[in-house]
Amino acid sequence: MASKVTEQALNLIKAMPRVALNNIKPLPYTAFKKKVNRQGNRKKKGRGDKGQGARGTWDPLGYEGGQHPLIDTSPRERYYAQYAVRRQYPPVSLLELQRLIDLNRVDVSRPIDITSICNTGLYSFHISKNHFGVNLTDEGCDQFAAKINLEVQWTSELVIAAIEKNGGTITTRYYDPPCLAALYDPLTFFKKGQPIPKCKVPPQDTLAYYSDPNFRGYLADPEKVLEAREKLAQKYGYKLPDLKDDPVKEMLLMRKDPLQIFYGLEPGWVVNLTEKCILKPKDEDYLRYYHTAY
Amino acid sequence: MATLSATLLRTCSQCRSLLPKPFNSATPVFHAFYKSKKCFLRNNHTLSKISLCRLLCAKQQLISRHQSTSSSEGQDVDDLLKDFEISHEEFRFVEQVLPSPTVPDLIEPSEFPTPSGWFPPNESLQAQQKYFVRRTKNHMLPVYCQMKNTWYGTTHYVSIKKIEGDIWALEADLREHVLKTTGQKKVNTQVHEVGRFIRVRGQHRDLIAKFLLERGM
Numbered sequence: 191m192a193s194k195v196t197e198q199a200l201n202l203i204k205a206m207p208r209v210a211l212n213n214i215k216p217l218p219y220t221a222f223k224k225k226v227n228r229q230g231n232r233k234k235k236g237r238g239d240k241g242q243g244a245r246g247t248w249d250p251l252g253y254e255g256g257q258h259p260l261i262d263t264s265p266r267e268r269y270y271a272q273y274a275v276r277r278q279y280p281p282v283s284l285l286e287l288q289r290l291i292d293l294n295r296v297d298v299s300r301p302i303d304i305t306s307i308c309n310t311g312l313y314s315f316h317i318s319k320n321h322f323g324v325n326l327t328d329e330g331c332d333q334f335a336a337k338i339n340l341e342v343q344w345t346s347e348l349v350i351a352a353i354e355k356n357g358g359t360i361t362t363r364y365y366d367p368p369c370l371a372a373l374y375d376p377l378t379f380f381k382k383g384q385p386i387p388k389c390k391v392p393p394q395d396t397l398a399y400y401s402d403p404n405f406r407g408y409l410a411d412p413e414k415v416l417e418a419r420e421k422l423a424q425k426y427g428y429k430l431p432d433l434k435d436d437p438v439k440e441m442l443l444m445r446k447d448p449l450q451i452f453y454g455l456e457p458g459w460v461v462n463l464t465e466k467c468i469l470k471p472k473d474e475d476y477l478r479y480y481h482t483a484y
Numbered sequence: 485m486a487t488l489s490a491t492l493l494r495t496c497s498q499c500r501s502l503l504p505k506p507f508n509s510a511t512p513v514f515h516a517f518y519k520s521k522k523c524f525l526r527n528n529h530t531l532s533k534i535s536l537c538r539l540l541c542a543k544q545q546l547i548s549r550h551q552s553t554s555s556s557e558g559q560d561v562d563d564l565l566k567d568f569e570i571s572h573e574e575f576r577f578v579e580q581v582l583p584s585p586t587v588p589d590l591i592e593p594s595e596f597p598t599p600s601g602w603f604p605p606n607e608s609l610q611a612q613q614k615y616f617v618r619r620t621k622n623h624m625l626p627v628y629c630q631m632k633n634t635w636y637g638t639t640h641y642v643s644i645k646k647i648e649g650d651i652w653a654l655e656a657d658l659r660e661h662v663l664k665t666t667g668q669k670k671v672n673t674q675v676h677e678v679g680r681f682i683r684v685r686g687q688h689r690d691l692i693a694k695f696l697l698e699r700g701m
Contacts, residue, residue: 289600293623294588300580309583312622335599376581454577461578468578470569 277322277396279344280315282307284352285330291338301339301444301453304365305373315374317367328352339442350406351422357431359442363408364392364400369451376452380461385471388449388457388480408448449483456480587621609700615649617701625701627693630683642689644696645681655682661695662688 192200207213229235237244252261287307290296295310304323307313315321323343331352338358345362353360365373369389372379392400392409400407403414404422423430433439449457458480460469471477590604597603605619620626630641647654655675662671662684672685684692 285600288598289602292593292598292600292602294591305581311583330600333599333601376578377583380578380582452577452581454574454580461575463578466575467570467572468574470571472567472569 274320276320278320279323279325280313280321281325281327282313282342283327283329284334284349286312287326288330288334288336291336298336298338299438299441301341301441303341303363303373303446303453304343304370305376305452308374317370317374321370322367323365323370337438337442339444341446345405347404347422351426351428354419354422354430355426355428357433357436357442359406359433361406361408361445362400363446364389364396365451366390373451380463383460383462385458385460385480386452386455388483389451391448391483408445449481590623603697606700609698613649613653613699615647615651615654617644617654617696618646618648619701620646625693625696627689627696629687629689639685640687641683641685642687642692643681643683644692647680647682651675651677651680651682658682658684658692658695662686662691665691 227235234244242248252259254260290307290310290312291298295312296302296306307324315323325344326342326349328346328348331348334352335356336358337356338353340353340358340360341363342360343363343365345360350360366389368387372387399405401409403410403418406415419430433442436442444453446453451457458471458476462469610616617626626645628643628645630643632639632641652675655673659671659673662668666688674683676682
């Protein structure tokens with residue numbers, strides 16, 4: 191039961207007009223108070239007497255009274271020049287890779303590439319942020335003790351030495367962004383039902399890196415790579431393990447085709463996950479597109 | 485019905501002449517609608533009536549087109565199916581690439597620590613303690629660094645999570661250990677009994693991890 195007061199109030203509200211644009215106004219004291227010029231119009235308004243201060247004609251920032259300013263004389267060091275356009279390679283250290291191998295997150299009996307590192311769920315990158323894959327850094331190069339066939343996107347000389355010392359092999363490989371999307375999350379890619387993309391040729395500024403035998407580029411001459419392996423062993427003073435008598439020689443020398451992105455799967459094939467089969471198109475024009483590089 | 489069909493037909497015959505012209509040219513349409521006003525079923529919605537006529541015409545065209553091309557379409561479908569080769573053998577390469585839904589089991593290594601410096605939990609040492617810190621699903625210690633940037637400066641914390649048993653005993657041991665090793669005069673700690681975690685102020689991550697490993701956690 192409502193009291194008399196509330197009934198009266200309700201009746202009052204019923205009698206009043208509806209709230210509309212024509213009858214609303216701001217609450218009292220919500221707006222700023224207008225500043226009153228107590229000095230009147232004749233005084234100097236807190237700016238002092240005469241000069242640049244009173245007239246607001248100060249020198250521009252960095253101006254040194256006609257002297258050649260510091261900003262012009264000192265050389266520019268543009269660390270972040272073209273930052274939005276540059277290719278980024280989020281790092282993974284050798285120590286982290288060794289930890290993944292120790293805890294059975296990465297299978298050593300098969301070649302390791304960017305997919306096997308991403309499938310652990312402990313490494314991630316964003317294609318939208320111009321990330322182009324893994325940069326393997328040299329932290330923990332002394333502790334590294336695994337014999338692997340590795341494929342990364344960027345490395346240094348010391349890392350290559352650390353891996354080849356233990357009898358492993360390493361290649362640097364470029365992937366274009368659509369291929370990286372498929373490699374980063376293969377399950378969602380296969381669910382789309384799209385054909386496996388072919389990998390493009392690396393852009394011109396990285397072509398030198400990926401065809402360099404010293405960085406084990408995937409476009410380098412394999413004979414020159416063998417020479418570079420021996421040279422690096424001499425430089426760092428370790429004995430290069432012989433690959434000929436190796437029981438896992440086949441695994442260590444497994445390489446992808448420059449157009450291929452998954453081991454054993456050719457570009458242009460379509461994967462059917464529900465029926466667990468692969469569809470291989472036979473059309474000549476289709477095959478010509480997926481088997482030519484440009 | 486006969487009269488209705490007659491009226492429809494008449495309107496249609498008038499609209500058909502308008503069909504090839506685009507929709508935007510409004511004037512000829514209106515022209516037509518004034519001329520054929522008598523034959524509309526509802527005089528109120530004349531414009532919609534015209535569009536109905538247009539639709540009918542378009543539908544008839546579609547049907548006629550479909551009938552003429554239906555024989556050739558069947559052949560196309562057959563060609564598409566013949567164009568593919570289906571293989572089940574190479575699906576194993578797909579299975580190699582797919583991620584495992586769970587964290588794989590550990591292969592028990594013979595030597596500890598492993599090359600990366602990892603120790604397994606020691607059960608005999610754990611039994612001596614009043615408390616227990618459970619490992620994460622990735623077989624690591626739940627010790628985390630935190631940093632807080634505020635206007636008065638930067639503060640560093642180390643938080644220890646997944647604590648079971650007597651949390652106050654662990655706090656006392658930690659406090660004593662940090663004071664002894666670092667030589668500080670005091671340590672600030674926070675104990676959360678409900679959330680089962682402890683926060684220690686300072687950059688003592690490695691120190692605390694080593695302390696927990698010594699207790700077999």
